């Protein structure tokens with residue numbers, strides 16, 4: 001059984017018992033038994049086609065995930081909206097698993113946004129960020145380049161994922177990952193942890209190169225890579241998901257990852273990201289200048 005770390009709710013008011021059942025059946029046909037479900041976007045988002053109230057967005061999200069412990073609800077916020085704090089508190093009161101953010105017109109280092117991220121980290125909730133080229137029809141790429149997320153290094157215990165291996169900036173993504181790992185190994189107060197969401201975004205031509213670099217760079221990545229499809233709850237695209245699983249399997253086979261590593265990528269890392277895994281892990285961090293590695297004892301968090 002696989003967990004899909006990147007699923008979007010596609011349409012407002014689309015939820016009813018039948019649509020959910022259909023989604024679960026289609027996911028199951030693709031070998032997927034659950035995953036991270038992202039709410040509809042906030043009204044301020046250019047992706048918002050409906051002017052659904054925030055209460056309705058949250059209600060919809062909870063409906064999709066209710067009664068299924070393998071579905072993790074992620075509530076989409078724009079940290080610069082006036083009532084973000086209220087939205088977050090409502091989502092926390094409803095026990096959502098985490099938050100989704102697209103930095104479409106602000107840098108992750110925006111002081112107001114950083115305060116919001118700090119608050120979420122203090123509540124022990126993770127954040128899934130879009131990263132990489134953003135198909136929003138706007139000049140927004142500069143806000144989504146991996147290095148822009150370095151600012152998160154100052155937020156204690158933040159768990160965050162950058163989606164799509166930040167394609168086309170996969171090299172930069174991996175370098176930023178190494179930076180966070182090195183900081184964790186060298187600075188007692190740098191406890192933010194980055195996860196690598198490998199949802200496509202990478203066109204097939206680039207896929208092998210991107211995964212090769214992720215898994216062969218020499219950094220300790222196995223506890224932090226999360227599989228995702230970027231599919232939708234409505235008409236969950238069985239062919240698309242199966243196709244990418246197939247492409248990735250062939251590539252990962254070359255790297256001879258053992259069963260345990262594959263289980264981390266396809267199941268356990270997402271569970272640890274959302275905070276329900278009891279797994280205690282230890283990792284190794286690249287030393288200064290990447291000239292060697294040091295053992296990090298105990299749980300990374």
Ligand SMILES: [Zn+2]
Pocket residue numbers: 006008230
């Ligand atoms: Zn997405």
